[in-house]
Amino acid sequence: MFAGLPLTFITPWILAALALLPVIWWLLRLTPPRPREIRFPPTRLLLGIDQHEQTPQRSPWWLTLLRLMLAALLIIALAGPIWRSPEPVQTQDGVLWVLIDNGWTSAKAWDAQTGAAEQILTSAEQEGRPLLFAATAEGPGQAFAPEAATAALEKLRALQPRPYPPQRAELSIGLRKAAQSNPPGAIIWLSDGVRSSGAFVRDLAAIAGDAPITVFTGLDTPMGLKDLRNDAEALSLTVVRHPDQKLGTANIRALDLKGLVLGEVPASFTAGATETEARFELPTELRNDIARVEISGEAAAGAVQLVDDSWRRRTVGLISGQSGDLDQPLLSPVYYLERALLPFSDIRRPRVSDIAEAVPSLIDQGISVLVLADVGRLPDTTTEMLRDWIRNGGTLVRFAGPKTAGGSDDLIPVRLRAGDRSLGGSLSWKQPQHLADFPEGSPFAGLKTPEEVTVTRQVLAEPTSDLPDRTWAMLEDGTPLVTASQVGAGTLVLFHVTADSSWSNLPLSGVFLNMLRRVLSVSNVVAASESPEDGSSTTSVLPPLRLLDGFGRFGSPPVEVTPVSAIAFQQAAASRRTPPGLYGTEDGFRALNLMEKEDELAPLDLSLLGGNASETPYPATDPLDLRSAFFTLAFLLMIADAIAVFLLAGGLGRVGLRGHGSSAAVAVMIGAALLLGPALGPADAQSASSDLDALESTLDTRLAYVLTGNPEIDDASAAGLSGLSQFLSERTALEPGSPNGLNIDSDELAFYSLLYWPIDPAADKPDDRTIARIDTFMRNGGTILFDTRDHISASASGFSSTPATLKLREILEDLDVPPLEPVPPDHVLTKAFYLLDTFPGRYATSPLWVESLEEITARGDRPVRAGDGVSPILITGNDFAAAWAITNTGEFMYPTVPNNPVQRDYAFRSGVNIVMYSLTGNYKADQVHIPALLERLGQ
Incomplete structure (x- = not known):
């Protein structure tokens, strides 16, 4: 720091030159200014000889002070002043180790973390110090070897937060081996402030030895979401925060597959609490459309919970074949099933007891799963209806019972033996059977089989070659307990016991609820066991x-x-x-999903690092390099000095007579413009001189857009053409410069082949002079892409009457616009670079209109119908710029409608074809002339 201020210098020894200022002052005082020259015509010899001013012997005091200030500013600028430079980190001789956490918990404050890392690496680069750089989420495959700071800076710039916690313990072995050959002189750990395992901290302390360890802490840790639950009343989840998090509220949003917000609820933390609950009390149909739940403003993977079909509540129909359900409802199979299914499904029961009427009524209610409890043979018409429903994705779950044992229809996954099997009775040699471990290919795999569950009766399956593949659960003696098979897109499931406790105590156990949950989770989603047509499982x-x-x-x-x-x-x-x-x-x-039910965001425990460790907060602000500011001030004083000398030498009255002096002044002003230009912002430099824009546009191919005066539209156009320029650089040989915004009333249009014009309904109509300029641009070979951005629907009669379309018609009514038509399938635009049959943008329903071409009889030797030349006008409503628009970090600014990555890719391809078409014209059609040209050339 300098004199109590947060000011430091990169090379402070240069400040010693300030001691030479008195010497400079002495030299400047003795240096007289340039003598004043006066024309001496003979006719004025006697008139003005007594009135001229004398030349002073020394420089004026204010000019001397100005030059001293100029010298002082140059000395300070050369010393490298830095405002709020980071505090120096304690280090020793040797290799500097820099470790950085780049898990999802670093995402929210990633810029602050990488900024601190860049300062450390830049300082090491200036010192010429080797360092070892490693990221904790990149795994053990990194090169744990010393390298130059420049290489580490390149790695840092390519680093991004990973969508999982930092795996610090995986680095221990590699760091130990690196310490044997290159012991650390100091270790700097840029942590995310979240605790993982204590093993890494102990290992790091052992590896460091006597080397100091500096741990950066204090990042703003993002909140997380976990424990998603979809019960009967609401979809709920748990919001987690770091204990050091100061925010006490969070806004939770539920979105569908298209990114539309279906619900938004606040979540508040009590004082000192790290977890709270958020609930979306929405109708079941609306909850089933939820595909993503996220915390607004928390750009981190842990702040997102994804929802698939397994989390959506199924509508389950229940039908029982027992007549005693109404007499003893608490002992009926339906009662057990309702109690087990109600927490994660919506139950539908028929109002009629006739199965022939009950099944169609339940199917009409949109059920996903139908459960039949001891329903024997179904009517033929009901069987055919159920078979079609299952083929279309329905899941039929059947439970055995006395009626099933007596015979059933063909809607069962395996063939059954007649009668049932009794275990543990007075006339049976077999004891009640326990459950065996669930097979690996079963949806029940991973569930723990409780020892207290026993089966006393069951229906047996006929032993066939495919029976093991269709078995989801079995008893200890190998007989099936649950079998299943695929029928089209649906599933047939059979429990070989009853749904009540008469044949087994399975319905009284917790595993029964989990088994039903697994059955529902594989309905209408990617099943854990998919069977081909022959019934075998894969x-x-x-x-x-x-x-x-x-x-x-x-x-x-x-x-x-x-x-x-x-x-x-x-x-x-x-x-x-x-x-x-x-x-x-x-x-x-x-x-x-990232966070599991038991995960938490606990603070980092550094107590195991020992006495050599120190904790330091991340810099609150980035350091500011003041060298450019001091050099700019020095240059301004240099200009002021030149102007002062110019005035002292004769003033402005002698500009026309003193060509040499005026040339020097002009040279000074030109130098000021050239040096101050880079110091200005890009927008200031662009607006300062149209000649500079013209020069850049002639040297580089640049895309251009019309400035509408609406900041939102203009920003989208600039970002969109920047994204398209980047895509062109990556995919084609064209490397366009940065896009340019044009004032259609005054800027020169001749430097551009393609002009993107987004239509603003609120903009004023161009005047006659501007219309004439536009017409000249189009006649001379330029192409204008008009984009109404209003999701135009194509129709036989033309455009729909939206405000943007009406504004476009108003602009075009005074232009010489040729007849238009949607891009035909054989147009050059469909094959200028990519092969396309549609031209989507942010929207995909509007056609791309081009100049209508004369109907030409198709010939086999001509691949396209178009003649020479390029259409001077293109019209769309698909909002191309919004589809192309990207931010400085590479993110897309606007979602496509619908939100489809393939549509965005085709939008970029459409942009490439349009640019190539405007630049190269109909060269694809000219390829048909190649044989004739080669023949004419004698080849």
């Missing part, structure tokens, strides 16, 4: 579909993430190998 594999990144955004799966078996997925936890997200296919997927 193990299902869930490929990664859409995964979350550390900020809680959906993205494409990384190549290192492999498919997960459906059985292993039930026990999977979010990690580097299985990041949170959606696994499966678009037709059916399962959600893997």
Whole structure:
């Protein structure tokens, strides 16, 4: 710090030059200014000889002071002043170790964390010090070896928060080996402030030895969501916060698959509490549409809970074949089933007892699962209706009983023997059987089988070759307890015991509830056991579909993430190998969430690091480099000095007579403009000189858009064309410069081949002079892409009468617009770079209108119908700029409608085709002339 202020210098020894200021003052006082020159014509010799001023012997005091200030500013600027520089970290000689946490808990304050890391690495680079850089969420595959600070800075800039907690313990072995060959001189740990296992802290203390350890703490930890529950009244979950979190409230949102908000509830923490509950008390139908629950403002993977079909409440129909249900309702199978299914499903019971009428009425109510308790043979018409319902995705669950043992229909997964089997009776040699462990291919895999559950009666299945594959649960003697098979998109499930306690005490146990929950969870989703047409079972594999990144955004799966078996997925936890997200296919997927029920955000415990450790907070503000400011002030004083010398040498009255002096003044002003230009912001530099824009536009190919005066529309256009320019640089040989916003009334249009014009209904109509400029631009080969951004629906009669369309018609009524038509299938635009049959933007329903082409008879040797030239006008309503718009961090600014990644990719491809079409014209059509040209050239 400098004189009690938060001011430091990179090279403070240069400040010693300030001691030379008295010498400079002495030299400046003795240096007279340039003598004043006076024209001496003979005719004025006698008139003005007694009136001229004398030249002073020394420089004026104010000019000397100005030059002293200029010298002082240059010396201070060269010393490298830094405002609020970070406190120096205690280090020793040797390799500097820098460890950084990059789990999901770092996402909210990632900029602050990487900013502190960049300061440390930059300081090491200036000192020329080697360092070892490692990130705790990147796993043990990192190179634990010293490297230059520049290489570490490149790694830091490419680093991103991971969608799982930092796996610090995985680094212990690699760090120990690195310490043997390169012991640390100091260790700096940029932590996220959240506790993991204590093993890493102990290992780090042992590895450091006598080296000092500095731990950065105090990041703003994001809140998390866990323990999602969908009960009869509401969808509820638990909101978790760090003990150091100061915010006492959170806003929880529920969204559907399209990103539309279905509900929003507040969650408040009591004083000192780290957990609270949020509840969405919505109708079941609306809750079943929820696909994502998130905390508003918390851009972190842990602040998101994904919802798949397994979490949605099923509508279950119950039908019992026993007549005593009304006489003794508490002993009926339906009572047991209702008590078991009610916590996670909605129950529907028929109003009539006739099964032929009850089944259709339940199906009409939209049930997902139908449970039949000891219903023997079904009517033929009911059987056919149920078979069609199952093929379309329904799940039929049947429980055995006396009626089932006496014979059944063909809606059962296996063939049954006549009669039932009694265990443990006076006439039976067999004792009651316990449950065996559930097979690995069963949806019940992973459930614990309680020892107290026994079965005294059951219906037996005929032994067949496919019986083991269709068995989901069995007894200790190997006989099936639950069997199932696939019928089309649905499932047939049979419990070989009753739903009440007459044949077994299974309905009285907790495992019965979990088994029913698993049965409902595999209905209408990717099943854990999928059977082909022949009935054999195969193990299902869930490929990664859409995964979350550390900020809680959906993205494409990384190549290192492999498919997960459906059985292993039930026990999977979010990690580097299985990041949170959606696994499966678009037709059916399962959600893997980050936080589990027992997870918490506990503070980091540093007591095991020992006495060599110190804790320091992250910098509250970034350091400010003042060198550019001091150099700018020095240059301004230099200009003032030049102006003073110019005035002392004769003033403005002699500009026309003193060509040499005026050239020097002009040179000073030009130098000031060139040096001050980079110091100004991009927008200021752009508006300062249209000539500079013209020069840049001639040197680089640039996309351009029309400034509407509406900040929201103009920002979207700028971001959209920036995103399209980046996409062009990555996918094509074209590397366009930064896009330029044009004032359609005054800026030159001739430098651009394509002009994007978003229509603002509130904008004024261009005047006649501007219309003439636009018409000239289009006649001279330019193309204007008009975008009404209003989701236009194509119709035979043209455009719909929206405000934006009416404004477009008002603009075009004075222009020489050719006849238009939607892009035909054989137009050059469909194959200018990508092969396309549609041109979507943020919306996908509006056609792209181009100049109508004369009908030409199709010929086999001509691949396209278009003639030479480019359409001067393109019109769409799909809001291209919003689909292309990206932020500085690479995020998309606006969702597509519908929110589909494929639509956004095709929007970028449409933009590439439009740019290539405007730049190259109809070159695809000219390819048909290649044989004739080669023949003419003699090749």
